[in-house]
Structure formats: structure tokens, C-alpha cells
Amino acid sequence: MKLPDNRGYFGEFGGKFVPETISYCLEEVERVYHKQKKSKVFKKELDFYLKEYAGRPTLLYYAENLSKYLGMKVYLKREDLLHTGAHKINNALGQGLLAKAMGKKRIIAETGAGQHGVAVATVCSLLGFKCDIFMGQEDIERQSMNVFRMKVLGAKVIPVTTGSCTLKDACNEAFRDWVTNVSDTHYLLGSCLGPHPYPLIVRDFQSVIGKEARVQILKKERRLPDYLVACVGGGSNAIGLFYPFYKDKKVKLIGVEAAGFGLQSYNAATLVKGKIGVFQGTMSYVLQDSQGQIKNAHSIAPGLDYPGVGPEHSFYKDTKRAVYGTVTDKEAIEGFKMLSELEGIIPALESSHAIAYLRKLSKKAKNRLVLVCLSGRGDKDLDIVRQAQISADTKKRR
Ligand SMILES: *Cc1c(COP(=O)(O)O)cnc(C)c1O
Numbered sequence: 526m527k528l529p530d531n532r533g534y535f536g537e538f539g540g541k542f543v544p545e546t547i548s549y550c551l552e553e554v555e556r557v558y559h560k561q562k563k564s565k566v567f568k569k570e571l572d573f574y575l576k577e578y579a580g581r582p583t584l585l586y587y588a589e590n591l592s593k594y595l596g597m598k599v600y601l602k603r604e605d606l607l608h609t610g611a612h613k614i615n616n617a618l619g620q621g622l623l624a625k626a627m628g629k630k631r632i633i634a635e636t637g638a639g640q641h642g643v644a645v646a647t648v649c650s651l652l653g654f655k656c657d658i659f660m661g662q663e664d665i666e667r668q669s670m671n672v673f674r675m676k677v678l679g680a681k682v683i684p685v686t687t688g689s690c691t692l693k694d695a696c697n698e699a700f701r702d703w704v705t706n707v708s709d710t711h712y713l714l715g716s717c718l719g720p721h722p723y724p725l726i727v728r729d730f731q732s733v734i735g736k737e738a739r740v741q742i743l744k745k746e747r748r749l750p751d752y753l754v755a756c757v758g759g760g761s762n763a764i765g766l767f768y769p770f771y772k773d774k775k776v777k778l779i780g781v782e783a784a785g786f787g788l789q790s791y792n793a794a795t796l797v798k799g800k801i802g803v804f805q806g807t808m809s810y811v812l813q814d815s816q817g818q819i820k821n822a823h824s825i826a827p828g829l830d831y832p833g834v835g836p837e838h839s840f841y842k843d844t845k846r847a848v849y850g851t852v853t854d855k856e857a858i859e860g861f862k863m864l865s866e867l868e869g870i871i872p873a874l875e876s877s878h879a880i881a882y883l884r885k886l887s888k889k890a891k892n893r894l895v896l897v898c899l900s901g902r903g904d905k906d907l908d909i910v911r912q913a914q915i916s917a918d919t920k921k922r923r
Contacts, residue, residue, distance in 0.1 A: 533721020535840035541720040543806045546704045555722040557627050574618050579608045585741035590867040595887040601899045602738045611901030612762045613644035619730030621648040624711035631655040631710045635699045637664055637692030638827030639671025641715030646680035656680035659698045663690040689821060692831055696805055716759025717835035720806030724835050731765025739769050742896055754779045755898035756878040758828045760835035762900040778847035781882040783824030787853040793822035795834040796842050796849040809836040825854035826874035852878040858913055873901035
């Protein structure tokens with residue numbers, strides 16, 4: 526079976542639920558992508574930038590202290606070591622070169638926490654594109670450092686003041702802009718989300734994670750891992766790790782979602798708590814209330830704070846190829862500290878969800894071989910963790 530099929534479906538998930546005007550833009554991207562995918566020149570250029578600019582291949586590190594502590598053998602795929610500090614650059618570079626192949630002059634993107642915006646702004650200055658980033662007003666206020674970073678890189682940050690003034694509204698605005706400016710503009714979507722062909726394109730560009738990891742673990746351990754673990758926001762670092770192992774049925778795939786405060790009514794665990802529906806152009810699991818209204822997500826990890834998830838994950842869930850678990854804000858902070866103190870590696874709060882899940886996994890997976898995607902580094906989150914620490918201390922003192 527082909528994943529996705531020619532119409533962009535992963536089983537019943539995915540597809541292209543958009544107005545005709547957007548459909549036309551998507552078809553151009555799809556056509557050019559399929560052509561470039563086969564091009565040796567394109568592959569060579571992408572490999573060059575991934576290696577010489579972004580810092581690939583990333584290390585596969587045997588975390589000995591953590592392994593002893595948990596009673597499992599844990600390897601970390603070090604996407605945190607990439608330029609700009611996370612896996613997002615893999616997709617931004619791939620789509621940047623795609624935009625170049627399409628002859629575009631301008632790139633637009635949506636961003637929530639600003640991490641994707643920073644990766645896009647970086648690639649735009651590298652490849653010489655004009656860059657406009659749509660960002661909800663609410664997020665602009667919360668993420669002022671990333672807004673400044675994008676500006677330093679020469680991008681323009683356009684505030685979005687519609688709806689809840691967050692990521693999903695920024696996404697809508699980017700699509701609106703694209704339709705009017707498609708002749709010179711590429712929309713660089715940031716995760717394996719949205720209408721076909723984006724879930725396919727982003728999955729393919731992020732698959733470099735799993736392809737490398739597969740070769741590296743075979744070299745180090747002479748066998749495949751028992752488990753792969755990755756955090757899931759939109760799902761791109763997870764699908765990038767999982768997909769190259771899809772056919773290795775003995776390798777268990779575990780996606781970890783954010784359970785926020787741990788309350789049913791307030792989290793970002795789309796696959797675990799959501800219902801099937803159409804959101805932002807694709808059929809997938811979505812966080813919605815009993816009336817079918819999209820719920821606002823919450824997670825302490827800015828990159829997991831989103832009510833949707835990529836359709837390929839929905840398919841993996843329903844076909845039981847992967848299982849999905851949750852980690853609360855509090856547990857994520859414990860994971861953050863555990864890796865920092867045991868290994869001297871400060872993980873992003875998103876990645877800390879995957880790390881924290883290892884504690885739960887260790888109860889049933891003694892001595893097993895586990896490969897975790899460390900999607901990003903935690904420098905960007907130090908302030909959030911410090912604030913959480915201060916408020917926890919204050920509560921204790923009361
Ligand atoms: C954005 C981000 C994520 C979440 O995005 P996915 O598409 O689910 O990978 C995870 N980790 C880090 C470090 C991020 O910046």
C-alpha cells in the first residue's frame with residue numbers, strides 16, 4: 526500500500542478539504558515536488574545544505590547514565606544539535622529548495638511559538654527569499670524573543686488579530702495570503718499537517734531522522750530497537766523517526782502527546798482525547814467539544830500547544846501501528862531535569878515529554894533497547910521552567 530495514496534489519503538485520514546483557489550496552489554506544489562523528488566540535482570543540493578549548513582548527520586548518543594537509571598538501554602537521536610536547535614530546519618531547508626525550484630521569490634509561513642518561524646526566516650536569509658511570517662497577536666506577546674530573532678534574520682512578522690489570535694488563525698491568514706500571491710510565493714507549512722501534499726512532503730523531509738537513526742543503531746547494536754519514542758505536536762519529528770521503520774513490524778512506535786495540567790478539559794492530547802473531523806484542510810483527529818467546536822489546547826511546551834495532529838498519525842493510531850501516550854506539564858519538567866542532571870543535555874520542553882515517558886515505559890520494558898528523538902534543545906525554555914519552579918516553590922511555602 527502507498528502512504529499516502531495518490532489523492533493524499535492515509536486510510537480514511539488526510540485528503541484536501543480546501544476551496545478551489547487553494548487546491549490550485551497545492552497542485553503546483555505537488556507536481557513540482559514529485560518531479561524534484563526524482564531529481565539528482567535537487568537531492569544533491571538538499572544533502573549539501575543538510576550536511577554543511579544544518580549539521581547532519583546528527584549523533585545517535587548512547588545515554589549510559591539515563592540507561593542505568595531507568596534499567597533500559599536508551600539512545601538519543603540528537604536533533605537538538607542542529608543549527609537553530611531543532612528538527613524544524615530539515616523541513617524548512619527542503620521546502621526552501623522546493624520554492625527555489627518553483628522559481629518563487631517570497632516565502633510565507635505560520636508560526637505558533639515562533640520555532641518554525643525562526644527556521645523559515647533562517648532558510649530565507651540563506652537562500653535569498655523575501656520572508657513574511659504570520660503569527661497570532663497572543664503568541665507575539667508570549668514569544669517576544671523569537672519575534673525579535675525572526676526580525677534579526679530579516680523576516681517580517683505579521684500579527685494576526687482574528688479568532689483566538691494563535692497558531693490556527695495564523696495558518697488561515699497564511700492560506701489567504703497564498704491564494705492572492707501564489708505566482709511568486711511559496712507557503713512553507715511547518716508540520717505534517719494541513720491539506721495534501723503537505724503531510725507527505727514534511728514527512729519525507731523529516732524522514733532523514735529515521736533513515737540516519739536506522740543505520741546508526743544497526744551499526745552500534747547490530748539490531749533494530751524494540752521501541753521508538755518521540756513527542757507529538759503536529760507530529761513531524763515523530764513521523765520523521767517512525768516512517769523509515771514502518772515496515773519493521775517488531776519495532777514498537779510510541780508517540781507522546783501533551784496532557785497539559787492533566788485535566789481532561791484542558792490539554793493538547795489530540796490523538797488520545799480527540800475525535801475525528803476536518804481541521805485546516807485535512808481529515809484527522811482533532812480536539813473538539815461536544816458541539817464540534819475546536820478546543821484551545823494547552824501545554825507548557827510551546828510546540829505541542831495545538832489542537833490538531835498530522836493525518837498519518839491518525840492512521841497509525843487506528844491501524845495500531847503506533848500507540849500514543851501522554852505526559853503532563855509537571856511530568857515534562859521532571860523529564861527536563863532528569864536528562865539535564867543525568868546526561869548534561871538540556872532538552873526542549875517538547876522533547877522532555879518523550880524523555881518523561883521513558884519512566885512509564887521502563888516499568889514494562891526492562892533491559893529493552895529504546896531510541897528516542899531528542900527533537901530540540903532547551904535553551905529556549907529555560908525561562909518557562911524557571912517560572913514554573915518559582916510558582917511551585919511559592920505554593921509549597923503557602
Ligand atoms: C515544534 C517542535 C515540536 C513539535 O512539532 P512536531 O511537528 O510534532 O515535531 C517538537 N519539538 C521541538 C523541539 C519543536 O520545536
